[in-house]
Amino acid sequence: MSSDLDHNPRGRTAFIISTVFTALAFCFVTLRLYVRFFLVRNPGVEDYGVSLAMLCSIGLTMCIGFQAQWGMGRHAHDLQPVTMQKSLEAFWASIIVYHLSLGLTKGSMLLQYRRVFTTRKFRIGNSAVMAMVISYTLWTVLASIFSCIPVRAFWTREPARCINQTALWFVNAAVNILTEFSIAILPIPVIRSLNLDQRQKRALIAIFAVGGFVCLVSCIRLQSLVAVSNSSDPTYDNPSAAAWSSVESSVGIICSCLPLLRPLVTRWLPDVLPSYKRSFKSKQKPYATMSSKNCREDAKHQKEFSLELQPIQKSSSGSSEDRNWDIQVITEIQVDVEGGSGRLSGWLSPTAKVSELNTIE
Template sequence: MPEGVRGQEAVRVSAAFTALAGCCVLLRLYTRFCIVKCAGIEDYIISVALICSVGLTACIGVQVQYGMGLSGKYLSESDLRNSLKAFWASLIVYYLSLGLTKISILLQYRRVFPTRGFQILCWCIFSVVICYTVWTVFGSIFACVPVRAFWTHEKPSKCINQFAMWFTNAGINIVTDFAIIILPMPLIRKLNIARRQKQALIGVFAVGGL
């Protein structure tokens, strides 16, 4: 069987970015718990999001073990089934990680920017993110009924149009990302601080957006 080069690339890329995220989260937790000693629920939520991200990388590793990155002609029925099981699990932790990260950011916003108008906008986006996360997680779990039909392709079964669901979810994900990035910008521009400080703050949020 040829080496699944693309599968190995997926594992390396996922592991690299998860490690980078892990460093950022650990530095944040150290600052919040040990230096300023002012931890909030958003810190616990981002920690769970990181755990889900680690789970996603593990699921990708399992998929590679069972042939992800190889042509289907090289895979046995058992390997394909096990790879699809890991893929099914990866979707759940992926959407959990996305949703929890957004929730953590929005809760942090509420702590930093207490103005009424901002709080209302923040709660509106928060509600959308909650609904989006619940939909994507449960939509992934019950993409097929019975659930095992996702990896067995057994009949009779009913499955959602998965490509339509994934592209719809991706679109909503991108829109909420931009909304979260843009949300604090007007308030930062109105802050009574030096121009360089404003630019630095906007830069911080831009890096977060990246």
Template structure:
């Protein structure tokens, strides 16, 4: 293997490490949701599918490297070129599908956390954009050339301007990332919480900002590959950033769900009182606002009226566990919630 070939191997190694970290994070999330919170939601199944696609992307990158990714195209045999470009073509589908499933998982989690009417409408609108974008990018990638085989045979064909298509897709991808980050912020600001609690809660939802950074960094690699005459040589940076982007997205979507696990494993570092009530509410994965609660309830402020006329807002248990301080800070929190209240709110939700 020439020194150029190491560029392809580096892409495989980085992709393998990132997907390994994503796999560990998803497994921890599933353990938390199934054994501690005791509630697997549709968003958890979406993230499982997103991880499967991310693993598929890593496999595609490995196949590309096996057939010459990182080498100059004129040094490869026609069979190697064809196989490498086939894997590249397949990688586009699993890449876009993984992104779409990850975004959908986050939005579905929002819908379970906050039930104000206008916020839910906004979530469904963003979800519609994400679904439409995902469908378009997958079909656009499949039929980038007509006939389809021209993508890897390099025969004369009618092909979409890849520079325009990929950068349009990247722009929409970044915009939807920002929209997903911004969505819950107005609702969180309207909650009657201490500033420290609001900042902590905003930080939880803003973790996705790392994905935006990676998406922006990926743009530079697209310039080289979009209209390249030497795609096998120019592809490793784009392949690397694409894999890192999908896996960082999966990891960021899982991090807010891990607090119950951290609390269970490291109670001295992540203290959590009010365990009985939290465990009861965890059976359905959410808790309802109780107007009689003095210490733990979260009544909507007047500013929240612009989002909904509803008098309640439900906050998912795992998110509220992030908001909880130490037992000394809030000694009366058990007065706000009881196991029976949580159970009755669950039955009303059903």
């Protein structure tokens, strides 16, 4: 491959950019899996989903390399028909793995949200966006595979029934940006309603809205698609769109991993993310006790909290007379939350509901 790329600087540049960003995404996925499987020891379906997305992103980079080897970045009139056909075959495969990677990454982020935010309204919104992502991904993958009937007509250019490729690209790109924007803003209303100071709210919003950077990359990619669609020499002008497609896939994977790497950073670089205090207020019954799930003594983390209703055996040095009063008790519990200490404090009231708090793992 190297000998062909030496005489194809545009294709070589696209392949190098794709390789660099894919390697970065692979590093972030590796760190994420290390945190989930070995530090907090609580992997979820979303971790397997992002791993599959990473495999698709690697496949996309390989397809871009094959396209560059077989003529992407060179003028169409300089290519032999056989070389052009091989390049189109790689292009056809790259479109499929590109959409699979995006869909799996978005699904992983939504499953991650579902683990963290447990309110009913949020889960309804999350499920609606998830349904849109699943439908969009199925459509884009199937439309990419069967864009021509018979399928081989995509690269052989034989007479066939084919979808308008330019229209398909722009419709898919528009829906893609819409879903990415929806995912980026989905948790913001819930975070704003939390009883936290403004600094903590802004920090949480920044963590979850980092996916908005993917929207910016998608818009840049859309601009490169416009250039290719208006080009009279698409093989020469396609490297930019190919490179940005790979960057979009890799950046999406990186953004989905970033919120989960705090335990690793606080363990290896404690001065970068020092311990901080967090206060949560809630009303609960006086006979509610706190328990933790999935504790690890060696890591000294407590990741999830749930409230279990149990009667408290009360003892009194004075009168043992039962009182049917609306007693309010302030409880304060100091815990370590994934490398940083957190504090739970709340008013416990017999007329209030029991709530559940899940922290990011």
